Amino acid sequence: MEFSPCHMLQNGSVALCPALQQLVAEHGPLNEEKQALFDAAKQIGNNDEQSNWKEELLQLREKVTLFLSHLDPHSEREEGVLFPMMSKYIGNTTGPIAVMEYEHDQAKRNIAAFLEKTKMLDEEVNKEEAKELASYVINAYLILTEHFMKEENVLFPMAEQMLSDEEKEELAKHLM
Numbered sequence: 001m002e003f004s005p006c007h008m009l010q011n012g013s014v015a016l017c018p019a020l021q022q023l024v025a026e027h028g029p030l031n032e033e034k035q036a037l038f039d040a041a042k043q044i045g046n047n048d049e050q051s052n053w054k055e056e057l058l059q060l061r062e063k064v065t066l067f068l069s070h071l072d073p074h075s076e077r078e079e080g081v082l083f084p085m086m087s088k089y090i091g092n093t094t095g096p097i098a099v100m101e102y103e104h105d106q107a108k109r110n111i112a113a114f115l116e117k118t119k120m121l122d123e124e125v126n127k128e129e130a131k132e133l134a135s136y137v138i139n140a141y142l143i144l145t146e147h148f149m150k151e152e153n154v155l156f157p158m159a160e161q162m163l164s165d166e167e168k169e170e171l172a173k174h175l176m
Contacts, residue, residue: 014157019172023082024156026074027148033067038141045131053130054121061118064137068111071144075104078151081174082159089162096155103147110140 016024040063044056083097092098114136125133163171 014160016156016160017168017172019168019175020156020160022172022175023074023078024152027152030067030071030074030144031148033063033070034141034144037063037067037137041134041137041141044134045127051127053125053127054123057118057121057125057130057133060134060137061115064111064114068115075108077175079104081171085163085167085171086155086159090158096150096158100147100151100155103143103150107140107143107147110136110143114140 037060040056040060044053044060045051079101083092083100087097090097092101114133117133117136
């Protein structure tokens with residue numbers, strides 16, 4: 001019997017192959033950035049004194065743009081490699097892959113809306129406008145937080161069980 005680096009642990013949880021483990025590991029830095037965005041977005045519009053909400057939004061915009069530059073390659077590897085591999089077994093019109101793609105789309109739409117609406121800010125951004133704009137970042141955070149949890153606890157273990165060793169090696173090649 002050949003030893004596979006991917007096997008069931010004694011407690012019943014699934015040990016992920018290196019390629020799937022890499023996708024999980026990418027969540028760590030993304031979660032840290034995502035949390036910082038959430039914290040910054042929650043602060044916008046929360047103080048009662050007159051604030052420079054435009055400046056706060058522009059600073060948040062810079063952070064969101066940087067976050068997106070890290071999130072996009074991760075998402076593209078999932079959408080371009082892992083999801084199609086899994087779709088051969090479970091389809092992609094309903095079920096886990098459809099949900100994952102929908103959540104990617106929803107998070108990206110919220111981020112895109114924030115970036116578009118903060119591209120040309122008026123000098124006079126009021127408190128309510130600032131909070132509304134920040135809510136796009138908060139919504140993306142909430143979607144991605146739940147999404148990462150689903151990937152780590154459901155999708156990646158499912159992929160570990162269904163993908164062949166050859167497919168896992170192919171996945172690893174695309175992640176390098």
